[in-house]
Amino acid sequence: LIEYGSRTCGHCANFAVTGMEPLKAYIATGKVSFEFRDFLLNQIDVGAALAGQCAGPGPFFPILDQMFAEQQALMSNGPKEGDPFIQQVEAMAPQQRIAAVAEKFGYLAFVQQRGVPEAQARACLADPAATDALVKSAEAGQKKYNIAGTPTFILNDKVQENTGTWPQVEAALKAAGA
Numbered sequence: 819l820i821e822y823g824s825r826t827c828g829h830c831a832n833f834a835v836t837g838m839e840p841l842k843a844y845i846a847t848g849k850v851s852f853e854f855r856d857f858l859l860n861q862i863d864v865g866a867a868l869a870g871q872c873a874g875p876g877p878f879f880p881i882l883d884q885m886f887a888e889q890q891a892l893m894s895n896g897p898k899e900g901d902p903f904i905q906q907v908e909a910m911a912p913q914q915r916i917a918a919v920a921e922k923f924g925y926l927a928f929v930q931q932r933g934v935p936e937a938q939a940r941a942c943l944a945d946p947a948a949t950d951a952l953v954k955s956a957e958a959g960q961k962k963y964n965i966a967g968t969p970t971f972i973l974n975d976k977v978q979e980n981t982g983t984w985p986q987v988e989a990a991l992k993a994a995g996a
Contacts, residue, residue, distance in 0.1 A: 819850055819991065820972040822857040822959050825866040825885050826893060827968040829982050834886035837984030844988075849996045854882060857968050858956045862896070865920025865943055867952055869929045872942035881932055888928070895924040917943040 819841075823830040844850040856867040870881050885892070897903040907918050920926050920943050929939050942948060959965055963977050971978040971987055978990050 819987070820853045820855060822855050822956075822963070822965050822968060822970040822972070824857050824859040824863050824968040825870060825882075826860060826862050826889070828889070829967075830969045831886040831889040833969050833982065833984060833987075834883055837987060838883055840984060840988065844991055844996050847996070850991060854879070855955060855959060856952055857959060857965060857970070858952060859968065861915065861919055862893075862923055864949060864952060865916045866892075866923070866925050868916065868942050868945070868948055869920050869925040869934075869939055871948070872929055872939050873932065873934050877932065881929065884932065885925075885928065892924050892928065895922065897922060913944050913946055913949065916949065 845852055858864055870885055873881060903922060907915050910918060926939050930936055963972060969982055971981045973990050973994055981987050981990055
């Protein structure tokens with residue numbers, strides 16, 4: 819099972835909060851494997867994904883789950899209408915913009931609170947190769963699966979239609995023999 823999800827998508831956060839624990843039970847049986855792939859809906863997602871991946875594969879899912887659990891609070895940190903930050907960020911180079919947006923929304927502080935040193939987090943946000951890899955992964959998913967929105971679930975290399983909630987995903991897993 820592959821999920822293409824956005825760290826700023828409310829439906830993705832809902833799935834993470836309601837579906838990840840029961841999904842872990844399926845994973846524990848060995849019949850289901852799960853991969854989360856960041857799908858970039860906006861420039862906020864780029865910094866959120868880079869920050870979220872910065873600690874490495876071990877803490878990836880705990881940090882992802884916590885990002886989704888705290889998504890509303892993180893999103894509320896963003897600039898309000900008329901905030902000079904909006905014009906300032908538009909004048910920045912791409913990697914500077916990614917870091918500034920991630921910091922404004924609180925993703926830099928978020929990963930620091932989870933053990934990622936500030937220098938390491940800033941290096942992750944400033945890494946153009948990591949940004950390119952994220953963009954290419956999202957583009958490859960779009961090209962291969964024609965992703966129309968998030969979350970999109972791929973089960974045994976087939977796009978699952980109408981599976982944005984845990985009961986729908988569970989039904990698909992059961993139908994596939996899990």
